[in-house]
Amino acid sequence: MxxxxxxxxxxxxxxxxxxxxxxxxxxxxxxxxxxxxxxxxxxxxxxxxxxxxxDMLAYVDSAIEFLKKGLRWLERRGNEDRACSCRI
Known part of the structure; x- marks a missing residue:
């Protein structure tokens, strides 16, 4: 090379x-x-x-409560949808 x-x-x-x-x-x-x-x-x-x-703790607590309410609402709505589909 x-x-x-x-x-x-x-x-x-x-x-x-x-x-x-x-x-x-x-x-x-x-x-x-x-x-x-x-x-x-x-x-x-x-x-x-x-x-x-x-107060971050109060903010986090309120956010958790808001999420719980949303989850309960979704569960109720899901149960209502299942009940409606069973009747058909």
Whole structure:
């Protein structure tokens, strides 16, 4: 194999490795920025919730009750549909 061919191959391999390393570093930088931004956003939301006296437990309880009512309604409707189909 000629020396020039060997050098071209080596250059291609090293270029590919350099591109892969650059992509990994850019992805890590983007991830760090995302994590930092979400941490800042989280602290802002927590401060806003404390400021507005938001009771998350009451909110979750009301959401669960709403879902229970919806489930009961669906069960009643399903039972009515079954009763109607049995009469036919």
């Amino acid at each position: 000629k020396l020039s061919t060997c050098l071209k191959t080596l250059f291609c391999v090293l270029s590919t490795i350099a591109v892969i390393i650059a992509m990994i570093l850019l992805a890590e930088l983007a991830y760090r920025r995302l994590v930092e931004a979400s941490a800042v956003r989280k602290t802002e939301l927590e401060a806003k919730m404390k400021e507005d006296n938001v």
